[in-house]
Amino acid sequence: MNYNRKILTLDEFTIQQLREIPHSTGELSSLLRDLGLAAKRVNVEVNKAGLVDILGDAGSINVQGEDVKKLDLYANDQFMGALRHGISCAGIASEELDDFVAFDDVVSNQSKYVCLFDPLDGSGNIDVNVSIGTIFGVYRRVTEKGSPATKADFLQQGLKQVAAGYIVYGSSTMLVYATRRGVNGFTLDPSIGEFTMSNPDIKCPPDGNIYSVNHGHFFRYPKGVQDYITLCQKKEKENGGPYTQRYIGSMVSDVHRNLIKGGIFMYPGTTNKPQGKLRLMYECNPFAFILEVAGGRATDGTRRILEIEPTELHQRSPMYIGSRHMMDELEDCL
Ligand code: AHG
Numbered sequence: 001m002n003y004n005r006k007i008l009t010l011d012e013f014t015i016q017q018l019r020e021i022p023h024s025t026g027e028l029s030s031l032l033r034d035l036g037l038a039a040k041r042v043n044v045e046v047n048k049a050g051l052v053d054i055l056g057d058a059g060s061i062n063v064q065g066e067d068v069k070k071l072d073l074y075a076n077d078q079f080m081g082a083l084r085h086g087i088s089c090a091g092i093a094s095e096e097l098d099d100f101v102a103f104d105d106v107v108s109n110q111s112k113y114v115c116l117f118d119p120l121d122g123s124g125n126i127d128v129n130v131s132i133g134t135i136f137g138v139y140r141r142v143t144e145k146g147s148p149a150t151k152a153d154f155l156q157q158g159l160k161q162v163a164a165g166y167i168v169y170g171s172s173t174m175l176v177y178a179t180r181r182g183v184n185g186f187t188l189d190p191s192i193g194e195f196t197m198s199n200p201d202i203k204c205p206p207d208g209n210i211y212s213v214n215h216g217h218f219f220r221y222p223k224g225v226q227d228y229i230t231l232c233q234k235k236e237k238e239n240g241g242p243y244t245q246r247y248i249g250s251m252v253s254d255v256h257r258n259l260i261k262g263g264i265f266m267y268p269g270t271t272n273k274p275q276g277k278l279r280l281m282y283e284c285n286p287f288a289f290i291l292e293v294a295g296g297r298a299t300d301g302t303r304r305i306l307e308i309e310p311t312e313l314h315q316r317s318p319m320y321i322g323s324r325h326m327m328d329e330l331e332d333c334l
């Protein structure tokens with residue numbers, strides 16, 4: 001087959017970027033390759049989730065008190081395993097684990113980075129064949145190399161991320177990742193098993209007309225959020241016609257669509273859960289980083305998500321994220 005050599009694979013792209021950064025060691029590209037490998041393994045299982053016995057609850061409950069699906073555990077093991085065996089990661093923290101894991105071996109203790117991830121986001125959608133995803137954020141460790149990673153390496157503000165990304169296991173499987181240099185999207189080409197560049201230099205349109213929120217909780221949202229949703233219902237698109245409401249229930253897919261098309265995604269606090277549902281370290285921070293690099297914004301209603309000083313690995317935060325001008329309008333209502 002005649003492959004177009006202008007289309008870069010994920011590995012080719014990260015290596016090419018490396019050449020442009022003087023004194024870089026290649027550890028970050030190597031870490032991204034480990035994540036890409038884990039993603040391909042998870043993708044294989046996700047694709048056959050309807051066939052084999054990996055559906056349904058694993059019978060345990062995660063640290064946040066939610067049912068854990070079997071595929072969540074599988075994905076967790078794949079990402080943790082790939083990073084443990086790689087050379088770039090000193091330790092991980094995952095939505096599925098009570099505490100962080102310092103790999104603590106001779107190679108890992110010398111590694112520059114730690115990674116935090118939600119191995120399978122939207123897992124409630126597995127049984128019904130709806131897109132799910134993985135979310136990750138990468139930080140440079142703050143403790144000295146040569147010793148195991150500690151909690152301080154993980155509890156960093158989101159703006160300290162050096163890279164963040166997500167994988168959507170959808171109608172096709174995509175890996176999107178951001179560094180300060182830009183956001184790029186790669187689609188898995190199943191014929192060669194490689195992520196290949198499909199969406200170079202993604203920018204979030206400053207305007208949009210899609211709003212994504214769980215409408216069922218409307219009467220439990222703060223008044224300002226109710227006002228904004230009502231505004232969206234009354235607004236007209238520039239070329240006529242009403243705004244569109246879209247909510248899949250997999251944040252990865254919802255935010256991915258809004259990043260590409262322009263829109264806003266909201267998971268507000270409610271009267272019974274003032275901090276909402278989403279986890280700052282595994283869900284909010286990576287997406288806030290990606291959207292900001294792409295020209296969008298992310299807040300918890302009052303603060304920039306990336307500036308929140310974390311106090312616990314599993315802390316939750318309300319989340320408003322999306323196109324710049326829609327975020328401005330939301331803030332006027334809040
Ligand atoms: P997870 O499957 O990792 O627990 O996260 C699911 C999250 C997020 O992806 C989604 O936007 C949200 O939960 C949906 O929650 P509601 O059903 O409460 O709207």
Ligand code: MN
Nearest residue numbers: 118120121122
């Ligand atoms: Mn999640």
Ligand code: MN
Nearest residue numbers: 095118120121
């Ligand atoms: Mn999850």
